[in-house]
Amino acid sequence: METMLITGANRGLGLEWVRQLDAAGWRVHATYRDPAKAEGLFAIAKKSHGRVVPHQLDVTDFTAIDRLSVTLKDEAIDVLNNNAGILPARKKFGQTDYDEWARIMRNNLFSYMKMAEAFVEQIARSRRKMILCMTSGLSSLSAAGSRGTASKFGDGKHVYRTTKCAVNMLAINLAGYLAERGVIALSVTPGWANTEMGRADLDPGYSPDDLVDPVKSVEGMRRIIATATIEDSGRLMRWDGSTLPF
Template sequence: MTTVLITGANRGIGLELVRQYTAEGAQVIACCRDPAKADALKELVASSDGRVRILQLDVADETSIASLKDVLGDEPIDILINNAGIGSGGLAASSIEPNNWMTATRVNALAPMLIAQTLRDNLKRSTEKKLVAISSATGSIANNRGGGYAYRASKAALNSGMRGLSRDWYDDGVIVGMFDPGWVATDMTAGQPAYISVEESAHGLICQIAELTPATSGIFQDYRGVRIRW
């Protein structure tokens, strides 16, 4: 049975990934900051025949990441999906704010690297060995049109880090994928026009993750499999 660990699993794309992977028969480890308030996740646990577990994880807290490893021990993880992330508002070049920038970078770029590093052996012990980061097309330097500077920079940093791991961990058999989920209707995009549903995005992501191979490790693409310029 495939084991999938998903961060930021209490809402939006993360929650839908839990729902769809569970429907496919996977064993899902759903991580979020406050399990006590994750009512939708609890409903999935109740209907999953024991295939969904909720574990506490604050991705911005190194102690929390270490505690997650303590709970998991040497359990193999086939697919590790770094989904947790935050927006930073529509910051313009005239309103760069240091704390905002550093928080976005810590959560969106550094946390996935620390989680990958901490759970590397769990990935290596598995059959699929897939490390996935939910990125954003706005992290493409080639397509950068300005605005949202902190968010764009954090996603570009995420892509750079994951691209590096795809090379450094190649001999371990770890396959790395970076995906733009599309402009999805979630809490993060509330009040803005969104083009696709969370169900469509999650389905596309799962299909593309299934198609990842050593030959495509380190590729930046969207939920449809369309490659994105760096």
């Protein structure tokens, strides 16, 4: 049985991953931070005959990450899916909140490395040996985004953009560090998806109907994990398998 460890799995794309992998017979270690917001996850877990296992985890609590690694010490984890993330409110030039920026860096970036360092043994002993880092089309240095004129550099999203741009560099480094152990590290963008985060980022003139269906997004990313090889390690990919330029 294949196993994924996924963070931020109580809603949005994370919960869709759990739904699809449960239906496909995977074992899923699915983390959430607030039980009051995890009813959907608990409901899937309850019907899964023990294959979907919820774990409470705030990814900014690195001691808790170490504790979870001890709990799962005997597991083989085919895919670590670093999915939890925050999109902060837009801030104009001159209004940057530096404490918030540091907090979001820890949330969106440092936690991805901490998860990789904490779970590398479980990943390396698995069959697929894969680390997914959820990034964004907004991470690209050479393409402002995929929304035509609505997406341009200087759009008040420098905090989010820098965390995700750094995620891409982190994945390349993970690819380098872990190549000898056969571990594949990928940055993957789920597309502008119809989740709370995606809807919170609607530009004028756009509606939720313009966003990628989370079902389609996760189906696409599942095709990536089914086909990626060590030669792909370090790549920056869109959910549909195409390459996003760095």
